[in-house]
Amino acid sequence: MLGDAVERTKNEERDRPVWLDRACVVVPAYDAEASIAGVVRGLREAIPELADAVFVVDDGSRDGTARIARDLGCVVVSSDPTGASRNRGKGAALRAGFEAARARGMTVALTVDADGQHPPEEARRLLFEAPNEQSLVLGVRDLVRDGAPRKNQLSNGFSNWVLSGFAGRALADTQCGLRRYPLDATLALGARATGYDFEAEVLLRAVFSGVEIVELPVRVLYPEDRRTHFRVSRDPWLIVRTVLRTVGEHWLSRARRRGRADREASG
Numbered sequence: 001m002l003g004d005a006v007e008r009t010k011n012e013e014r015d016r017p018v019w020l021d022r023a024c025v026v027v028p029a030y031d032a033e034a035s036i037a038g039v040v041r042g043l044r045e046a047i048p049e050l051a052d053a054v055f056v057v058d059d060g061s062r063d064g065t066a067r068i069a070r071d072l073g074c075v076v077v078s079s080d081p082t083g084a085s086r087n088r089g090k091g092a093a094l095r096a097g098f099e100a101a102r103a104r105g106m107t108v109a110l111t112v113d114a115d116g117q118h119p120p121e122e123a124r125r126l127l128f129e130a131p132n133e134q135s136l137v138l139g140v141r142d143l144v145r146d147g148a149p150r151k152n153q154l155s156n157g158f159s160n161w162v163l164s165g166f167a168g169r170a171l172a173d174t175q176c177g178l179r180r181y182p183l184d185a186t187l188a189l190g191a192r193a194t195g196y197d198f199e200a201e202v203l204l205r206a207v208f209s210g211v212e213i214v215e216l217p218v219r220v221l222y223p224e225d226r227r228t229h230f231r232v233s234r235d236p237w238l239i240v241r242t243v244l245r246t247v248g249e250h251w252l253s254r255a256r257r258r259g260r261a262d263r264e265a266s267g
Helices: 004-013 038-047 063-073 088-104 118-127 150-167 182-186 197-209 235-266
Strands: 021-027 055-058 077-078 106-111 136-141 179-182 213-219
Touching: 004 213, 021 038, 021 088, 038 055, 038 063, 038 118, 055 063, 055 088, 063 077, 063 179, 077 088, 088 106, 088 182, 088 197, 106 118, 106 182, 118 136, 118 179, 118 213, 136 197, 150 197, 179 182, 182 197, 197 235
Parallel strands: 021 055, 021 106, 055 077, 136 213
Antiparallel strands: 106 179, 136 179
16 A cells, blocks of 8 residues: 555656746735635635645725635735725736736636635536646536526627637637636736626637637536626626627737738839
8 A cells, every 4th residue: 555655746747837837826806804714715725736825816805805804814905006995807817817826926817706606526627737838728607507596607608709809719718716826827818808898809819829728528517606806797798798808909909910911022
């Protein structure tokens, strides 16, 4: 039995990604007092390798979210660079978390929502899914199987259809918050959205920039008392607006590059 344990340890060390010591978890949180402790503890139990690298981004919470995260020993970051306590949106929170993580030497960030919908074992599985440090790894939900509200199913399907059309490739889930980001490449994309449209903008810019996209089916939880700040009557249309802006900028940039190339060829 001792020999088996030694062999397992050797296998784990051999399979350990070279970037794991530079990986972290980023949890954007807004008024998540009821769930944040469970989320952090679950992540630390499932991913002990990152137990000391959990960044909780307080997006202007009016409750004890930041205090609880700080008491748990997390790195607590404000989504507002001015230090003001105001809600700026999930995109602003993610960008603040990415920048804070990179400043501390991190190169890979696993993002997990603060409402408890992402089982920690699924987060671990997604973290280790792709060996390439530069891959953008997307969690892909089965909203019907996991009991998502009908309005969420429709909203997600609409966003998937819009992004897939402009990206020129099928994208199975463009809104899932369980993802693994390559930090330098992600921040270099220059995404500007501050709300839920940030994740769509990053994904589209990543496709245009040739970033490797890896999709992994994941299980999620939709308890009856789950609290979400996503508004199906507003946020999908914000996503569409951001997608159109991003596509327009991409086409304009491509046209400019083509024009420069033509001038250089003729000159």
